[in-house]
Structure formats: structure tokens, C-alpha cells
Amino acid sequence: MKNKSLISIHDYSKNDYLRIMDLAEEFEKNPRNYGNLLSGKVIATLFFEPSTRTRLSFESAIQRLGGSVIGFTDSSSSSVSKGETLKDTIKTVSQYSDLIVMRHPIEGSARWASEVSDVPIVNAGDGANQHPTQCLLDLYTIRQTQGKLEDLTITMVGDLKYGRTVHSLIQAMSYFSPSFHFVSPEELKMPNEYKMFLKEKNIPFNESHELGEVLKTSDIAYVTRVQKERFSDPMEYEKVKNAFVLKNEMLEGTKSNLKILHPLPRVNEISEDVDENEKAYYFRQALNGVYARMAIISSILGLK
Amino acid sequence: MESKDMKELKVSAIKEGTVIDHIPARSLFKVISILELQKMDTQITIGYNFESKRLGQKGIIKISDKFPSQKDLNKIALFAPEAKINIIRDYKVVEKDNVQVPDAIEGIVKCMNPKCITNQENVKPKFTVLEKKNVTLKCNYCEKITDQDHFEMR
Numbered sequence: 116m117k118n119k120s121l122i123s124i125h126d127y128s129k130n131d132y133l134r135i136m137d138l139a140e141e142f143e144k145n146p147r148n149y150g151n152l153l154s155g156k157v158i159a160t161l162f163f164e165p166s167t168r169t170r171l172s173f174e175s176a177i178q179r180l181g182g183s184v185i186g187f188t189d190s191s192s193s194s195v196s197k198g199e200t201l202k203d204t205i206k207t208v209s210q211y212s213d214l215i216v217m218r219h220p221i222e223g224s225a226r227w228a229s230e231v232s233d234v235p236i237v238n239a240g241d242g243a244n245q246h247p248t249q250c251l252l253d254l255y256t257i258r259q260t261q262g263k264l265e266d267l268t269i270t271m272v273g274d275l276k277y278g279r280t281v282h283s284l285i286q287a288m289s290y291f292s293p294s295f296h297f298v299s300p301e302e303l304k305m306p307n308e309y310k311m312f313l314k315e316k317n318i319p320f321n322e323s324h325e326l327g328e329v330l331k332t333s334d335i336a337y338v339t340r341v342q343k344e345r346f347s348d349p350m351e352y353e354k355v356k357n358a359f360v361l362k363n364e365m366l367e368g369t370k371s372n373l374k375i376l377h378p379l380p381r382v383n384e385i386s387e388d389v390d391e392n393e394k395a396y397y398f399r400q401a402l403n404g405v406y407a408r409m410a411i412i413s414s415i416l417g418l419k
Numbered sequence: 420m421e422s423k424d425m426k427e428l429k430v431s432a433i434k435e436g437t438v439i440d441h442i443p444a445r446s447l448f449k450v451i452s453i454l455e456l457q458k459m460d461t462q463i464t465i466g467y468n469f470e471s472k473r474l475g476q477k478g479i480i481k482i483s484d485k486f487p488s489q490k491d492l493n494k495i496a497l498f499a500p501e502a503k504i505n506i507i508r509d510y511k512v513v514e515k516d517n518v519q520v521p522d523a524i525e526g527i528v529k530c531m532n533p534k535c536i537t538n539q540e541n542v543k544p545k546f547t548v549l550e551k552k553n554v555t556l557k558c559n560y561c562e563k564i565t566d567q568d569h570f571e572m573r
Contacts, residue, residue, distance in 0.1 A: 123562065125562075200540055200541070201536070201540055202540070221534060221535070221536050221539050221540075222532060222534045222535050222536065222560070222561035222562075222563070223530075223535045223536035223537065223542075223558065223559075223560025223561035223562070224536045224560075226536075226559060226560045227536045227540070227542050227560055241561075242534055242561075243534070244561050244562055244563075245562065308564075
């Protein structure tokens with residue numbers, strides 16, 4: 116992993132996933148031991164489009180390890196607004212920093228950046244394509260809540276068509292013999308290519324439009340936001356928008372180890388009364404984003 | 420039926436060089452462009468809309484005194500998968516080869532994802548070939564699939 120960019124979850128093997136998770140766990144358990152690990156290192160965070168959560172999580176991870184952060188949070192404040200190409204921006208910033216974290220609206224921009232940069236790139240989201248650090252923090256969270264990754268039943272709810280986090284998670288979990296329930300409106304069903312992938316790997320899954328019953332057999336419920344702009348017909352959205360809301364009473368009769376995850380931001384797809392339920396784990400999941408990113412950055416820089 | 424003599428009248432034989440036959444007529448100009456024939460300085464004979472039992476109408480290219488590498492010739496496999504390569508020495512065919520879809524494609528076709536970096540900035544498209552029969556390409560940048568029904572020359 117040393118000096119290797121992390122652009123896509125396909126860049127990492129099962130062993131790499133496990134290594135990152137073990138390291139994240141170590142950072143979580145013994146934070147005081149690592150306050151100077153990135154001392155003297157400068158990490159650039161280039162956010163060509165805004166993303167509060169991901170950026171703050173990265174910057175928190177870097178600062179907790181004693182590193183410094185440079186960068187911008189919006190490309191209008193950079194020379195991109197003067198017409199500079201992505202190549203030139205990356206090439207220049209790679210002279211100033213030891214590692215670049217970037218988010219960019221164009222798909223494939225992160226891979227391109229890794230080809231022109233003199234320092235490793237960590238992809239913090241390239242349009243609808245990849246967001247590998249989210250996937251690693253999701254894996255870490257699942258392992259943390261269940262004590263293992265093997266043989267779990269995972270229910271995915273919401274936008275399964277465009278949600279890149281669910282697609283990445285399916286692929287990463289495929290190493291650990293999971294079962295899946297997919298619950299979504301018809302318009303936002305899991306795309307065929309991922310269903311084919313699961314069939315090839317003999318991973319069981321079923322699809323439904325209702326959340327109720329499948330929750331009872333689940334170890335993890337991974338909820339995503341159903342966005343209005345994804346629907347060609349606004350009436351369709353109005354019809355389904357309340358059908359995929361997780362309410363506290365729906366958690367009655369579910370397994371004691373069930374945990375509710377969500378990549379955030381949440382709008383209304385998880386009622387606020389769920390927050391008090393011990394099965395709600397999404398804010399803790401956000402904290403895990405810090406540990407996972409600490410692990411990723413320090414591995415790539417060869418410091419752990 | 421076309422006699423052998425008739426064929427020879429249509430396209431004269433070459434002494435030394437490479438003959439690329441069985442190019443679907445609709446792909447001929449794409450093949451010319453992929454092989455960058457316009458940059459070559461030797462004699463080139465190009466036949467267009469010839470009758471072909473197999474292809475309906477075909478194209479044929481005869482390049483004198485040049486022997487493009489198999490790697491370069493394989494680039495045309497995306498548009499002319501059934502093309503036959505004949506190596507000519509002293510007016511005789513001394514070698515016959517098929518073209519083969521390579522494992523990776525660079526800079527020939529566009530990624531069909533309009534949001535891909537290769538369609539937004541000056542980045543040469545690169546693909547990994549997932550399937551060679553019904554040619555399926557995966558973009559190395561945006562990771563989206565481009566299938567043969569959507570091949571568009573760059």
C-alpha cells in the first residue's frame with residue numbers, strides 16, 4: 116500500500132481491507148500513541164466540490180495524527196476558476212504536499228490525478244464513481260458492531276441504483292460470504308451488473324419494495340437517501356418517499372445485534388426517534404470515518 | 420461468381436507488403452484512420468464496397484513495402500474483427516493472420532460516459548477489455564462499460 120494511491124475499492128485486496136481495519140482499531144484504542152505520527156507531513160485536501168462531512172473527517176484524521184492540512188474547499192477559490200486544467204492543479208499541489216486527498220465532480224478524475232501526481236492520491240469521491248474511504252469505514256463499522264465480517268445478513272434500503280456506497284459495499288463484502296436484502300422503489304432498484312456479480316459469486320440476495328419483514332432477519336440495515344431528483348416523474352417520488360422511512364417501531368422484534376448504518380447526510384429516511392435506539396449506529400459510523408482515514412493515510416505514507 | 424482474373428483487375432497485386440482483407444465496408448475509413456495510413460509514404464491501394472459473400476460489402480487495403488506490427492494491426496479488431504492480414508513477399512502470400520482483440524485499448528474509441536474525465540479534459544481514453552467476443556470495454560478512469568454497439572472513434 117505504501118506510496119500507492121487509493122482511487123477505487125478495486126485497488127485493495129481482502130488483506131489490504133483487513134490491514135486497514137486492524138490499524139483503524141489500533142488508532143481508536145490507543146489514540147495517544149499516535150499524536151505525532153504525521154508530524155512534519157503536509158496533506159493537501161482539494162475539494163473541487165463541497166462535501167462538509169468527508170472533508171472534516173479527513174482533516175480531523177490528519178490533525179489527530181499531528182499532520183498539517185493545506186487545500187481548498189471549493190474550486191471557485193482556486194485557480195481552477197481561472198481555467199487551469201486538473202492536471203496542472205494536481206501537478207502543482209503535488210510539489211507542495213506529501214499526499215493529496217481530492218474530491219471532484221468528474222468521474223475518473225481521481226485516477227487521472229494519480230497518473231499525473233508526484234505524490235499518492237486518495238480519492239474522496241469522483242462524481243458518481245468511487246468513494247473508497249467510505250467503503251472502508253463502512254466495513255470497519257460492520258466488523259466493529261458484529262465482531263466479525265463473515266456470514267452476515269445485510270439489508271440495503273433506499274437508492275440502490277445510483278448509490279455508489281451500496282455498490283462498493285456489495286463488492287467489498289463479497290469476500291465474506293454475506294446475504295443481502297435489497298429494498299428500494301422500483302425506479303431505484305439495484306442495477307443488473309451488481310446482481311450478476313452476486314450470482315457469479317453465489318451470494319444470495321432478494322429484492323423487495325417493503326422494509327418491514329426483512330429487518331427481522333438482518334444483522335445490518337444500511338439506509339441511503341432517496342433523492343427527489345433521481346425520479347423522472349415527480350409523482351412517483353411523492354408516492355414512494357414515505358414507504359422507505361425507517362421508524363423506531365419497525366425495530367421491534369429485530370435481532371439484538373442489528374445495527375442501523377447510514378452514510379449521512381440523513382434527510383427523513385430514518386425518523387429522528389430512531390436516534391435514541393441503541394441499534395442506531397450512524398453517528399458512531401461517522402466517527403469511524405476518522406479512524407479509517409487515519410489508517411489509510413498512515414499506511415500510504417508508509418508510517419504504519 | 421467473380422473470377423480470379425477479375426479480382427486482379429480491380430486491385431493490382433503488390434510485390435512486398437501487407438494486405439488487409441475482409442474489412443466491413445462501413446469500418447474501412449475507421450481502419451484507415453486507426454492505422455494512420457495518411458502518414459505513410461509508400462504506395463497504398465484502398466478498395467471500398469467490394470462484394471463479399473461473408474460481409475456483404477467489404478473493404479481491402481494493400482500497403483506496399485510496410486509490415487505493421489501485429490500489435491498495431493490488432494487495434495483494428497474493434498471495428499474489423501474478421502479482418503485477415505496477408506503478408507506478401509515477391510507477390511506471394513507467405514503468412515496469413517487474424518486480428519485479435521487486445522487486452523487493453525488506448526486512445527481509439529471514446530468512453531460512452533459523457534461525465535468521464537476523458538470526455539471532459541484532454542485525457543486519452545484507456546480501457547481494459549472485459550470480453551473479446553462481444554467486445555466489452557471497461558474505462559480505466561470512470562470504470563463504466565462501453566460495449567461494441569457504442570463504439571465511437573475518438
